[in-house]
Every structure is written in C-alpha cells, then in structure tokens.
Amino acid sequence: MTTGADILARTLADQGVDTCFANPGTTEMHLLSALGRESRIALHLCLFEGVATGAADGFARMAERPAAVLLHLGPGLANGMANLHNARKAASPLVNIVGEHATYHLDHDAPLTADIAGMARTVSDLVVTPTSVDAMADATAATMAAIAGPDQRVATMIVPNDLAWQDTERTAKPHAPLPARPMNPTALPRAAAALQKGDAAALMIGAPYITEKIARLAHAIGAATGCRVFTEPTVARMARGGDIPALRRQPFHVDFATEALSGLADAVLVGAKTPVAFFAYPNRPSLLLPTDATIIDLAPPLADIEAALQALADALGATPVEAANPGISSGDPTAAITAETLGRAVASALPEGAIVVDESITNGLHMFAECAGAARHDWLNNRGGSIGYSMPVAVGAAIACPDRPVLCVTGDGSAAYTLQALWSMARARLNVTVVILANRSYRILANEMSKIGAGSPTDATLPLMSLEDPAPDWVKLAEGHGVAGCRVSEAGALSRAIADAMATPGPRLIEATM
C-alpha cells in the first residue's frame, strides 16, 4: 500500500517535478517523509515561506517548468503569499502544496485553524483540495496539466493531513496538455497595416519571456516599418546583451509613459495588456495610450508570441536586421556609486550567460540601459510589484541553472523583507552575487509622496522612509546567514567585486554604499 503523501510525491515526480522549496510543520510531516522517499525530487529548506514561493517563481522562469512548494497551514501560506502574487503576475507555473488539519479536526477551531482556501484564492489561479485519499493522485496530475496551460499557472493544493497518512491504491489518469491561447488571425491584416504608419504606431510586446527570437522579430518589424517597439514595463525574463537587439521598455512612471506613448494612432498588442499606470495619481490618467488611439489585440497574454510575431513579420516582409551591440560607456572608477555609475559597473562586470535579477527600484534605469551593451545574459524583473522578490527569485534561478552565475541587484529596503534567502544561498552553495544598493532609505517614497499630492516628507514622516538610525549593516547580515560579504563605495571597486564574486563559486554579498 501507498500513502496519499507517497502518491502525491510520485505523481509530482512522474509529471517532471524535481525540485521542492519547503518550510514544513507538523501537518506536513507525512508529505515531507514521502517527498524524502521520492529520489527524483530535491528538497530545499527555506527559513521563511516567502523565500520558498519566490524561489519557485525564479526556478520556473529559468527552467520553464514548475517546482513544488511545501508550506505549513494557513499562516505558512500567508507568509508565502506576497511572492505568490508576484509569481502569478509573472505567469510562473508552480504547485504550492499547503498542509491542512485532518478533515475531522477542522470543526474544533484549533489554534492554527484558518481559511486556507480563502487565502489561497487571492494569490492562485487554481485551488484544489482533494476530498479523499483516492482522489490524491488524479488531483495532482490534473493540477500539473492545468499549470502547464495558459490559464492556471499558480496552483495551490490543500492536503488534509488524514489524506496524506491514509493508504491508497489509486494512481493518476492521463491528462492531455492544454493548448496555448490562440492568436487572433483576423487582426493580422489590421495590425500589419497599422504598423506601417511608422512612428504613429507601436508594437507592444507582453510575453513573460522575451526570448532571443522574440527580440529579433520585434527588432525586424520595427526596422521594416519605423514603428515604436515596446515591451511591457517589467518582463519576467528577457534575453539581452551580446548581439541580441535591445528592446525598449515602456517607462514605469506615468509621466514618462504617457510621453513615450504620445501621438500614437495605433497600438498593436502581442501578448501585452493595454498599458496602465502602476498607481493612480490625482489628475493623471490610469490608461496610458492616447484616448483616441486604436488598440489592435493580435495575441492575448500567454499566447504563442513567437508565432504571432513571425506571422506579423511575414505579413510585413520584415526580415532579421543585425543589431550592433551598443557597448558600455566609460567613467571614472573612483566615482561614487550612483544610479548612473552603477549601470556601468554592473554592465562591465557581467559575464557571458549571467542571470540578472533586478530589484534596483529608483537606481535601476541606467543599469538596464547599460547592460544592453554587456555580454549575453537573461534579465529578470518583477511583474507583481510586491517588494522582497529578488533574493528569493535568485535562489530559484540559481538552482534551475547551476552552471550560470546569478546577479541579484536590490535596494536595501527591498532586501530587508526576505533577507532569509541569504541562508538558502549558503545552504545550497549557490553562485549568487547579491548587490545591496545601500542608500538607507525607501527613496522611491519621497518621490512618490509629492508626486501623488501628499506634500513633502516632514520631521514626522521622513523617519518612515529612512533606514538610517540605525543603518543596517549588510555585511553582518550576510555573514550572519553564512554568506561572505564586503562593502564598497566606488564604482570601480563595485565592478571588480561583482566580477570576482560571479567568477567564484558560492554566494557573496556586496554592500554598495550610496
């Protein structure tokens, strides 16, 4: 006989899951034992649940297949929810397994009893609670089929403890893979005609993964028509550097975005949503395109974007155009670390094949631009906006790609949310280099306060945006988690420290004092 936990673990492995990020408790002990018996699945302990869910997000982005997450009851799920939110917005497939009290125990309102399904629904596309041990195998297989499709990427499976410990002989039925969303072929002639208006038209690309092929097709269409080409402001994974054409991101800030999109008569959406402001501001629009622009929806999010762009290129007769690497600007290596010098420092240090996880917030604009001139790399960004995403995502990306160095560049405020990710980097000896941009403030908030009409920071409110008094010592925080750390305050030293850390196995943290 096989327990429900065993059949769950076996079905996950049969469906290709080889990695599980876990923070289990008593109600997950049968699941943990069974996962331990399933030799095809590697287990990674995370000291906080937001690290586990973020790591699964990063794993999915780089491996393009799901990892499992194992969490303890409602509070464990709650701690993982912010990064599940981000994973869902990035359309990262993952299966999030949450232990639940035994079915017969739920009526008694024990201390840890909570509305797990209610929590899960707010951050999951699919919530499954098997109601018998014999349903476990098939529920698992159906969930894995669902998250491989375009509609239900983040699934939460709630496993009552008695179903995990009971025996079953039932195995999974086969589930057909779900098709990608179709493009809209009737829109193709209109899209092609619109883009031929040149600068009065825009091609807006919203693929969660901008592959090299997507970048080349988009670049070719732009070159053939003169249209503006934008990706969404944040992209889950973007191939860049080397001779890959650098695509322009739609600006993040509402004023820059409306300016970048001004004068457009037509916008062709390929996997993109209608551009929307990150936040609402008084007397500023929520929707960013000119109100009289025509929107042509060629392919919905998670359609086959490469195929849609190929069809568009074919209709336009657009053929690949070589893209010259723009190179990296030069500067004084003794200069202080600023948003501008940071860009050069990172770009010049980036080795071929690097994975960059970007949570640089106010300091990132130049870095993204400069790195177009770096060696080939993948760039990961946060589509959900919940901060504390980057170090956990770096953990998962490094586990998915053990042969590629990972660079995580994060604001100090952001890093403080999920700093326990450092410990998982040390435990698994991951080649992750973390750069902490230590400006000792939530710098973005001082900007946002006046922009949104709430005045300027005062003696009473400035301390709420400041990480001074005391300034976190990130070298000690790294060392406390078992990660070697150093501190630099000049651009050249930062670049050398990044290059050295990425060439050296194991994790390292660099506090870049700004």
Added chain:
Amino acid sequence: MTTGADILARTLADQGVDTCFANPGTTEMHLLSALGRESRIALHLCLFEGVATGAADGFARMAERPAAVLLHLGPGLANGMANLHNARKAASPLVNIVGEHATYHLDHDAPLTADIAGMARTVSDLVVTPTSVDAMADATAATMAAIAGPDQRVATMIVPNDLAWQDTERTAKPHAPLPARPMNPTALPRAAAALQKGDAAALMIGAPYITEKIARLAHAIGAATGCRVFTEPTVARMARGGDIPALRRQPFHVDFATEALSGLADAVLVGAKTPVAFFAYPNRPSLLLPTDATIIDLAPPLADIEAALQALADALGATPVEAANPGISSGDPTAAITAETLGRAVASALPEGAIVVDESITNGLHMFAECAGAARHDWLNNRGGSIGYSMPVAVGAAIACPDRPVLCVTGDGSAAYTLQALWSMARARLNVTVVILANRSYRILANEMSKIGAGSPTDATLPLMSLEDPAPDWVKLAEGHGVAGCRVSEAGALSRAIADAMATPGPRLIEATM
C-alpha cells in the same frame, strides 16, 4: 477643508489611538502625511509587515487598547497576515489600515492589484471599505467601537487612495461602546455543584488576560473545592511570580493533555473553549476531555471572566488563600544550557515588573514552571500557533510599557521568520532583551514526525529540520540590525547576561548556544 486621510487620522486619535506601526507605500502616502500631521499619534517604522502586525498585537496585550497598523496594498497585508492570525486568536484589538488603489483604477488590473478584502477576511473579524470620502470618519469611529467589544477585535479598514486624498467636512457620529458577552447565570448552580466533586471536576479558564485577580479567584476556588484548575494551554497575558498564585496550564501535547484531564466527570468552562488538540494525530482524539465528561459553560470567551469567577467563588464560599512563592531551584552555573537549566537561568534573572514573551517551543516547559518562583511579571504566549510572533510582540509590548523591561525568549527557527523586528527595537531604543535558543534545528519537528506516524528523519528529510550548514550567527544578525549581541553557552553566564541586559537601557540579543 480636510482630506479623507486627515479625518481618518483625527478620528483614530479622538478614539484613543496614539501608536501606529507602519510599512507604507505609494498608496499610503496621503495616510502617512495625515498621520504625521496628527500629533497625538506616534509612528513606528517596521521593515517587514509581520513586525508591524505583531507589534500591534503586543501593544494591545499590554496597553489593553488598540494600536493602528498601516500596510501597503494586498502584498503588504499578506506579509502581515500570519501575525494578524495570532492577534485574532489572542483577541487583541487592533485596527489594520490597508491602502488600496484609487476606486477608478481598480478595473485596470495594475501589477499590485489584488483581492485585499478576500485576504483580509481570512485574518480579520471585521473588514470595512469606505465607499466615499464622506463615509471615512464614521466608518473609522464605528470600527473603533467594534474592536472595543467582544466580537470584532481585529478589524481591517481598506482605504481607496482617492478617498484619502479627497476633501470632506463630515465628522464622526458617536458610537456606543459594545457590552461584554454575558456570563450564563443559570449555569452557576450547576458549576458550583460540579466543582465540589473535587478532583473529578476541573475549572478551565480561558481569559486572554489572566489578571492577578483571576489568578487569586481561581486559586481560591481550587483550594476550597479540591477541583483541578487549568488555564488554556496558551494565554495571551498572564500575571505571575511574587505572591500571585501560579495556575497550571492545560498541557500542549495531546498525550499529556488527555492524561491531565483523565478521570474528569465535569469541566466548568470560564471563558475557555472545549479543550482541543493542537493537531490531529492518528489514533488520538481531537477533543481532550473524557467523552463522558459533562461540560458546563459558565462564561463564553471574552465575557467578564473576573465577574464570573467572583460569582462562582461567592457561590462556593471560597475566599482568598495565600499562595507561597515556590522559589527557584538551584543548579550548577557552569552547566550547559538545556531546557532545564534555561528555566533556572531565566527565573533567577527576571526583575520585578518584567514582561516575558515566550516562543521557546521545545525548550519552554521548565522555564514557565520555574518563573512561578520569580519576581512579579507578565507572561505572554502565542494563542495562534503561527511562529515568528515573539520579537514583533516584544516590540509592541515595550512601546506600550516603556518603563518595564521586556524579555523575549525564542527558538532560533522561530526568530528567523521576523528577525527584522530587531531593527525596530534599535530604532526606538526599546529595553528588549532577546534570548535566542540556538539549538540550530526545528527540534519540535523531529519529535512530531514520529509522533504523527510519519517515521523518523532520514538523510533526505533531516536537513529540512536542521539549521546547521550554515548555523545562523545571531550575534551578527543582531549587530546587522543595530542591536548589541553576545553569545553564552553556560547557564550561569546566560542568567548574568539576561540580568545585565534587562538592567541596561536599549535592546540586546543573547545567543544561548544549546
């Protein structure tokens, strides 16, 4: 004119709120500005939302009045949910304010859009979303009245950003305070008769706050009748030490609990729920009383427990009985730190008036028992079971009681969930002493795994319960957050370090190597 944010802040202050724990973002800038203008409210930045919600819980327990919490959208709420769960189970009144996108922005599915109300309902007794700026004042006053009553202790107010920045002239209507839940007077004669059966009867007390008066009344009833007297396994705040009678807690573990309750013919519940196992285990009961025991429900949770016990004492003719302080056992100061020596070390170091926040998990049993012999103090425990509660609760307790030293004793695994609380201790110069019980493992899980029938840890699963490789360095983690730290490995040194830290202003962390 006054903005919606201003009227919210003013109404909170009018209702007695003087403390707000905050981690705001763009959608909370108007709220932050208004709170900054309201001189009656002090603002405390927390670097992670679970610190803010836990601090509000700790504040409520010690101040017996609510603090406010200010969080950023759905993901900010998500990060605060685990400690909201704990606060709710502890019946700690608090008002949790969550910023939301402007009403007209919600349809556009911006990156940070989430089902905030859906999240909030899972951890709140009351969720309020004002639908116009003119509704803000009254919604706030009604919420404050509700959380002062017995039914809706944890309230979440969701504030759309446009309602915060619009102007209003509307102020709050008065709201009558809600009455406590009544006791059940018809049960009084039955309860008194039952307890006179002596050892075959139990008095079960479930007050979130066991005051000195409750302890003396319960002790008197026990002495007069010979009945067993238990508190619930965890109590939000318990007066102990000095000449306060030490009450016995119902044991946490199902086997010890069923043994402690075996042979009971009657159980009189005063503010307590029917005893239930923390978790379900195969072949063990969920309900802990003998199946044929008669349950007499004298007063529901959050009734006036002191009045109910006084009525019971009067009916029984029970009068106060002096309780001798049991003293503290002595031991070798050079002994290693174990669960047993920890108890003595803490008890002998505890100054008069201390507040102890207990998250000692597997190491806490002796400590609780020994501290009955210490000087008078208050003991705080976790009624929700979600770990990572103690350092945040210690922050709030210290802010509520600036003249009382706070001791937080926590397992290392637990401390890792919300270690950012250390920074808030440093920022506010709180007299909190944190003892990290560094056994470098989730020790409880190894016990639980076999107890629940999931076998013993294996080479594959033991690393999931181990915090070795690398062992966190808690002195560095403290110093990284601006808190002085030290490390001790002998019981006598631990006791001296605790006494010294509690007598010295400001926070300190002691890593107790076990």
